[in-house]
Amino acid sequence: xxxxxxxxxxxxxxAWAGLFLSSLNACSLKVAPWERGNLAKQQMALDPDALDAxxxxxxxxxxxxxxxxxGVGGGGCGCN
Amino acid sequence: MAATNSTATSSKLTALTMxxxxxxxxxxxxxxxxPPAMPQIDTNFxxxxxxxxxxRIETYQAAASLAVGDNLGFRVNGVKDVVTGASPVTIGRPGxxxxxxSNGLLVQCMSGASIRDERDAVDIGANYYLKDVTLGVDxxxxxxxxxxxxxxxxxxxxxxxxxxxxxxxxxxxxxDSVWAIQHVNGQNVREPGVGGDKSTHQGLLGITQVLDKNxxxxxxxxxxxxxxxxxxxxxxxxxxxxxxxxxxxxxxEQYGVLLRYVRNFEELNSAALHLxxxxxxxxxxxxxxxxxxxxxxxLAYGWQLRPRIRYYTQTSADFYQPIYQTARLDGNYSSDxxxxxFGAIAGGIQLNKEFFDRLRLAGGVxxxxxxxxxxxxxxxxxxxxxxxxxxxxxxxxxxx
Numbered sequence: 001x002x003x004x005x006x007x008x009x010x011x012x013x014x015a016w017a018g019l020f021l022s023s024l025n026a027c028s029l030k031v032a033p034w035e036r037g038n039l040a041k042q043q044m045a046l047d048p049d050a051l052d053a054x055x056x057x058x059x060x061x062x063x064x065x066x067x068x069x070x071g072v073g074g075g076g077c078g079c080n
Numbered sequence: 081m082a083a084t085n086s087t088a089t090s091s092k093l094t095a096l097t098m099x100x101x102x103x104x105x106x107x108x109x110x111x112x113x114x115p116p117a118m119p120q121i122d123t124n125f126x127x128x129x130x131x132x133x134x135x136r137i138e139t140y141q142a143a144a145s146l147a148v149g150d151n152l153g154f155r156v157n158g159v160k161d162v163v164t165g166a167s168p169v170t171i172g173r174p175g176x177x178x179x180x181x182s183n184g185l186l187v188q189c190m191s192g193a194s195i196r197d198e199r200d201a202v203d204i205g206a207n208y209y210l211k212d213v214t215l216g217v218d219x220x221x222x223x224x225x226x227x228x229x230x231x232x233x234x235x236x237x238x239x240x241x242x243x244x245x246x247x248x249x250x251x252x253x254x255x256d257s258v259w260a261i262q263h264v265n266g267q268n269v270r271e272p273g274v275g276g277d278k279s280t281h282q283g284l285l286g287i288t289q290v291l292d293k294n295x296x297x298x299x300x301x302x303x304x305x306x307x308x309x310x311x312x313x314x315x316x317x318x319x320x321x322x323x324x325x326x327x328x329x330x331x332x333e334q335y336g337v338l339l340r341y342v343r344n345f346e347e348l349n350s351a352a353l354h355l356x357x358x359x360x361x362x363x364x365x366x367x368x369x370x371x372x373x374x375x376x377x378x379l380a381y382g383w384q385l386r387p388r389i390r391y392y393t394q395t396s397a398d399f400y401q402p403i404y405q406t407a408r409l410d411g412n413y414s415s416d417x418x419x420x421x422f423g424a425i426a427g428g429i430q431l432n433k434e435f436f437d438r439l440r441l442a443g444g445v446x447x448x449x450x451x452x453x454x455x456x457x458x459x460x461x462x463x464x465x466x467x468x469x470x471x472x473x474x475x476x477x478x479x480x
Contacts, residue, residue: 031244035293038344043352043376043384046288046298046340049442051124051141051475052430056446059128059471060426063450065394065418066360066368068302069338072252072282075222075229077199080135080167080191080314 113214113237113246115147115207119480126473132181134467135165135195153207157220161199166190170316170323170415171402171462177323181464186402188464191314199224203231212239225268226275226313229256235284243290248300250284260313274325276309298340306332317413319404326414328399334362352376354388365398366419367457382434386444389427396421396459421459424450428471440477445470 031039038044047053053070061067062079121144128137143157169189172178178189203220219232235250259275261268286300307330315326341355354374361367374388397419399412430444449468452461 030242031290031293033243036290038294038346038350039290039296041344041350041352043350043378044296044342044344046342046354048352048376048386049430049432049475051122051143052442052444052473055124055126055139055141055471055473056428059448059469060390060392063418063448063469064368064392064424065364065366065397066334066336066358066362066370066392068282068304068334068336068360069300069358069370070302071300072235072250072284072302072304073218073231073233074203074252075201075220075231075254076227076256076278076280077222077229078197078224078227078258080195080312 113209113239115150115153115209116145117147117479119146120144120477121480122475122477124473124475126471128469128471130165130469131467133165134190135163135167135469137164138162151209153209155205155207157203157205159199159201159222161197163195163197163199165195166192167195167314168417168465169314170318170326171464172318172323173321173403183464186462186464188462189316197224197226199227212243213237226261226270227256227258229254231255233282245290246288248284248286248288250282250286252280252282254280254282256280256308258309258313271313275313278306278308278310280307281305294344294346296342298338300336300338300340302334302336302338304332304334306334311414312416315414315416317401317404317415319407319413324413326416327412328414329364329410329412332362332364334360336360349378351378360394364419366394366396368392368394369457384432384434386430386432387428389425391423391425393423393454393456394421394459395457396461401460402462402464417461417465420452420461420465421455421457422450422452422461422465423454423456424448425454430473432475438479440475442475442477443473445472447471 042048057070122142124141126139140160143155145153145155147153169191172187172189174182174187178187180188180190199222201220201222203218205216205218208215214237216235222229231252231254233250233252235248238247256278260271262271282302282304284300284302286298288296288298290296310330310332311326311328316323317326336358338356338358343353345351345353356372358370370390370392372388372390374386377385379385397414399408400414400419402415404413426446426448428444428446430442432440432442434440447468447470451466452463
């Protein structure tokens with residue numbers, strides 16, 4: 001599979017994700033602020049333990065050929 | 081929570097809600113779209129150990145965050161890695177110049193247990209909080225005896241649709257230098273003519289959407305453009321029975337799509353399910369799929385248990401081979417195990433306890449198994465590069 005095919009697949013996946021989220025937004029019921037108690041719980045944060053998540057992703061990124069997705073930033077390393 | 085609660089409670093709930101809706105920011109950054117309610121210190125110690133007496137890394141990490149006024153928050157983060165052990169150099173033929181695990185025909189050549197390095201990294205960030213928009217900036221430096229990286233990032237988060245939707249953008253830049261160190265008479269000596277500079281530009285577009293009062297979903301698209309010296313100065317490749325230095329294209333574009341789903345189970349003591357899927361593709365020919373499932377289970381008396389499992393599979397880079405029978409026209413050679421086709425299964429568990437809403441202690445262990453046979457994506461590779469690691473970590477979080 002050449003790079004153009006991979007890129008096309010990636011863009012299609014992104015478009016699908018965007019359309020999916022847009023449709024959810026369009027048809028979802030509103031959640032009032034006083035109904036957001038469960039969403040506010042620590043375990044419902046996208047990364048409840050930021051240092052632990054950073055440590056794990058650093059280890060994965062050092063031993064695998066992939067990185068990204070979760071955010072931008074941070075410096076490189078000479079990890080072997 | 082009832083709508084008739086006091087203003088103070090509503091304000092606290094709003095702050096907590098914004099924290100729950102936070103978007104991805106910089107590495108190791110707090111995910112809160114409001115200034116920290118009180119000064120906070122986060123510390124973490126971990127010990128990483130690979131199978132076969134390979135790398136051992138002890139990591140000390142600390143972060144402090146502080147609000148100044150109602151709209152400004154600062155955060156400083158420091159990391160120290162102490163690295164010892166050995167690392168794979170290449171795949172070769174059995175012989176005196178190549179020592180390591182062997183299958184009779186091929187050998188994984190190891191560096192010898194002589195590696196000792198320290199990495200020190202620090203970054204300082206600030207967030208400015210407006211009514212619906214948060215602006216963030218972060219600058220930092222990471223240095224080793226054979227690598228330096230200077231970086232900065234900016235990001236924005238825009239809450240709309242009554243804070244049910246959050247849009248995020250991010251941009252990052254890093255300027256790195258890499259070289260090779262030789263040990264001569266107990267001294268670290270820089271190897272002349274090996275290494276170089278590289279630059280990385282990164283971008284992020286993201287959206288987080290509240291689905292209902294118990295679930296939310298996030299989608300991120302990230303892009304990175306790397307240019308310069310992208311090879312590994314310590315690695316070699318066997319080409320037509322001659323060892324040549326690792327050599328890779330001078331540019332690499334990386335794309336990632338991340339989908340995340342978080343759901344609360346009120347009937348299970350408000351346990352939370354986290355599902356992450358990432359698709360990755362780059363111009364070197366590496367494609368990967370990552371699936372991670374985590375479960376956060378609150379228990380009695382402030383205890384919480386968090387098991388997780390992760391599966392990863394990737395194709396090999398176009399120019400990767402364990403060994404090369406003939407020379408390539410483009411001159412790119414790498415037998416780096418990270419560019420091979422393989423799969424990996426990881427899992428771990430963490431137990432933590434919170435005291436007085438101010439102090440949180442946690443301990444956890446993670447295991448990682450990398451095998452050529454676990455890969456579903458295909459591509460070149462060898463079982464000689466199979467390895468595993470374990471990582472033990474302890475953390476302390478304190479609010480003042």
